[in-house]
Amino acid sequence: xxxxxxxxxxxxxxxxxxxxxxxxxxxxxxxxxxxxxxxxxxxxxxxxxxxxxxxxxxxxxxxxxxxxxxxxxxxxxxxxxxxxxxxxxxxxxxxxxxxxxxxxxxxxxxxxxxxxxxxxxxxxxxxxxxxxxxxxxxxxxxxxxxxxxxxxxxxxxxxxxxxxxxxxxxxxxxxxxxxxxxxxxxxxxxxxxxxxxxxxxxxxxxxxxxxxxxxxxxxxxxxxxxxxxxxxx
Numbered sequence: 001x002x003x004x005x006x007x008x009x010x011x012x013x014x015x016x017x018x019x020x021x022x023x024x025x026x027x028x029x030x031x032x033x034x035x036x037x038x039x040x041x042x043x044x045x046x047x048x049x050x051x052x053x054x055x056x057x058x059x060x061x062x063x064x065x066x067x068x069x070x071x072x073x074x075x076x077x078x079x080x081x082x083x084x085x086x087x088x089x090x091x092x093x094x095x096x097x098x099x100x101x102x103x104x105x106x107x108x109x110x111x112x113x114x115x116x117x118x119x120x121x122x123x124x125x126x127x128x129x130x131x132x133x134x135x136x137x138x139x140x141x142x143x144x145x146x147x148x149x150x151x152x153x154x155x156x157x158x159x160x161x162x163x164x165x166x167x168x169x170x171x172x173x174x175x176x177x178x179x180x181x182x183x184x185x186x187x188x189x190x191x192x193x194x195x196x197x198x199x200x201x202x203x204x205x206x207x208x209x210x211x212x213x214x215x216x217x218x219x220x221x222x223x224x225x226x227x228x229x230x231x232x233x
Contacts, residue, residue, distance in 0.1 A: 072120070102116055132146060
């Protein structure tokens, strides 16, 4: 079966072709004038439930410096709604432990201040005090999350690591590092956060980008209503 997106791309190509013919006086009637493009439903992103987040963050080894690093990074991403690229590019100077704020450089070089939680701070303090130094050895780095070779942890490595922990937690969902950001936004809205505040935290220019998460929350509420309301059937 041909997807709606494929149909839309084919129609767009045909429209462009016939517009060219019409503009060059090669045809008198444009057959695409009466053809409407199919409405494409916006695909909702996957997210982890709050129970799944707890399950995921429980599988890291507390005796392995690299796994403490990974846990700290993923907790910070979930706590602050960071993109994986934003987390990987963080410098140690970007973290304000006293104010619980991160200075984030987002898409297009846009800068924003994002708060993070107490659990993330506790992990950061532990990681910065011992594990990071153990990973670096006698090397130095300005980056917050460092690799075993002393460089910064890149996006591909972070993605591969997250997949390992997802498998270990036996979570059967298609998960990417961006899923933590989706979960951050969804959980805030589930707990009645203001949409504009979530927009600011995510660094979205257009609030319509943020509004996709309200659909996720609505779907969850519908499921809860159907399951628990005595007259939902």
